[in-house]
Amino acid sequence: MATETKKLSIICFSGDFDKAVAAFTLASGAAAVNWEVNVFFTFWGLNILKKQQGRRFIGKGVLPRFFNFLMGGSRNLPLSRLNFVGISPGLMTGMMKKRNVATLPELIESAKQLNVKLIACEMAMHILGLTKADLIDEVKEIIGVPTFLEYSKNGQIIFIS
């Protein structure tokens, strides 16, 4: 059988709970069927990768610290619809567990296990005053557009907004 490597690159612009679930379901699913997978996180998407999962005043500068506090981390991701002042992601996670569907932390863990390449946008990091140390250790690279284009060359690209 020919061992042609297939490649999927996901641009995760959104920091919404449901869209993060979609991004990590695709990423871990594709990695499980031997695709090479890159997930490039930018703007709101960076909240998924923050080491501090709750609300913390992190980042360099007054405004970035304020923004980072308001946005929070992976425990504060809102549902894109019917968020009900932040109650819905917890309710949704409960429903997912009840129905034996992988939760967001499980999907993120699976993606790490399957060597999905998690990469962060240099420009968005700069705006939000974040450094690599603010993100989970699995984020090995902070890159710009040319590097992303190089990584995603000859593969499929999906933009999650």
Place this chain on the structure above:
Amino acid sequence: MKYNLDVTKEHCPMTFLKVKVKLAQIAIGNILDVLLCDGEALENVPRSAKEQGQRIIETRKEGEHFHVSIEKLV
């Protein structure tokens, strides 16, 4: 050596994902017997194993579930 894995309570992508992770943990030449449900799992588990270069030894029905035996080749 033969290993067993039950994914009857799992859903996409955890069905084939758990099989991939388990296959990575066992040595080449060993067999992984996966217990799974009809539908998505029965379709995706053998397909993803084949795409990884593994060999499907047999698929057999047992009650309402299925067993898929996979030999790890790579």
